[in-house]
Amino acid sequence: MVRTWAKLWREAEKARRRAHAPYSRFFVGAAIECDDGSVISGCNVENASYGLTVCAERNAVGAMVRQGLKPVRVAIVVDHSRPVPPCGMCRQVLAEFAAPGVEVRSRTLDGKELSTTVGELLPWAFGGGFLDAAKRRKRRR
Numbered sequence: 001m002v003r004t005w006a007k008l009w010r011e012a013e014k015a016r017r018r019a020h021a022p023y024s025r026f027f028v029g030a031a032i033e034c035d036d037g038s039v040i041s042g043c044n045v046e047n048a049s050y051g052l053t054v055c056a057e058r059n060a061v062g063a064m065v066r067q068g069l070k071p072v073r074v075a076i077v078v079d080h081s082r083p084v085p086p087c088g089m090c091r092q093v094l095a096e097f098a099a100p101g102v103e104v105r106s107r108t109l110d111g112k113e114l115s116t117t118v119g120e121l122l123p124w125a126f127g128g129g130f131l132d133a134a135k136r137r138k139r140r141r
Contacts, residue, residue, distance in 0.1 A: 005073075005075060005105065007031075007039060008033055008073060008075035009075055011039050011075075012030055012031040012075045012076060012077040013109075014029065014041065015031065015043040015056060015060075016043060019045070020043070020044070020045045022046060025079075026080070027078075028077070028084075029076070029077045030042050030057045030059070030074065031060065032072075032075075033071070033072045034064055034069035034071060034072060035069055035072055038067075042058070042062070043059060045059065055090050057076065057090040057094065058089065058090055060074075061094065064097070065097065070098070073104075074094065074098070075105050075106075076104070076105065076107070077107050077109070078108060079109055081108065084106055084114075085104075085114060085116065091118075091121045091122040091125075092126065094121070095125035096125075096127070098118045099118065100125075102117060
């Protein structure tokens, strides 16, 4: 298992360097430490049709899910003057696969850091429990 954040930062930074961000020039890399100790990374991939852009965090989560793993910690490296938290879509996706206490850290290239958790990022996350409750109510009608 990763003992420090150093490996996660290195992997997120390597991913950030591969980001495809020709429109915003906002290069992001993410690395997830998984429950088996492995590290999976992803970068943002922009598209001229902005709505088709996929964030670094969601790319990393997709790769993690494909391997059947769960997140333990998430590191994000941004090419920005201050640490940037995940966007709303990424918060929802992280909440789908990570426990509320999973630590999420964002860091700039010069080392400024923001530390939070999935639960703090999205305290009232929409989850499968809401859908189950809706199904139960529909059956009672």
